[in-house]
Amino acid sequence: MTTPTPEEQMATLKAVEDERKVEQIAAATGEGLDYVKEQVTKLVATFVGLPGVSSAPLVMGPDYYFDVACHQFELGARIAADPIKTYEVPTDVGGTGKWVYTADVTAPEDPQERYRRLAQAQQEMYEAAVAERRSAKRKKKGGNR
Numbered sequence: 001m002t003t004p005t006p007e008e009q010m011a012t013l014k015a016v017e018d019e020r021k022v023e024q025i026a027a028a029t030g031e032g033l034d035y036v037k038e039q040v041t042k043l044v045a046t047f048v049g050l051p052g053v054s055s056a057p058l059v060m061g062p063d064y065y066f067d068v069a070c071h072q073f074e075l076g077a078r079i080a081a082d083p084i085k086t087y088e089v090p091t092d093v094g095g096t097g098k099w100v101y102t103a104d105v106t107a108p109e110d111p112q113e114r115y116r117r118l119a120q121a122q123q124e125m126y127e128a129a130v131a132e133r134r135s136a137k138r139k140k141k142g143g144n145r
Helices: 007-027 033-045 062-074 111-143
Strands: 085-088 098-101
Touching: 007 033, 007 062, 033 062
Parallel strands: none
Antiparallel strands: 085 098
8 A cells, every 4th residue: 555645645635625615615505515516616617718818727726716616606606507618628738728619609709809909909099199299299399499
């Protein structure tokens, strides 16, 4: 029999503590334990592969999002509808996963397109402001003669 590593021991302890937390939430809300587990799991999934985040499926560690999901559940958050997209886990070590819509008709445009338009508009506003300042400066300079 091998002795568990400290990491394995900590993972076991964390799983026990997480189970205890979910049980306490179920008791406090009057919801069934399986329902609370399902909802917390679904809420955690909402943090995976957030739009605009690249090179990592999670910004913080999964333990953090478990606690956030529990907090949201306690505040009344529930996933009421079936999702219209699913997360595809990366197939290679350095890859990132992606969200895939279940049907093309439900897929809104790629968030990158919106970011591109917003960046373009911001650049145009900046250039207009610079041009306005330069024009005002020239007028002021020309008026002092």
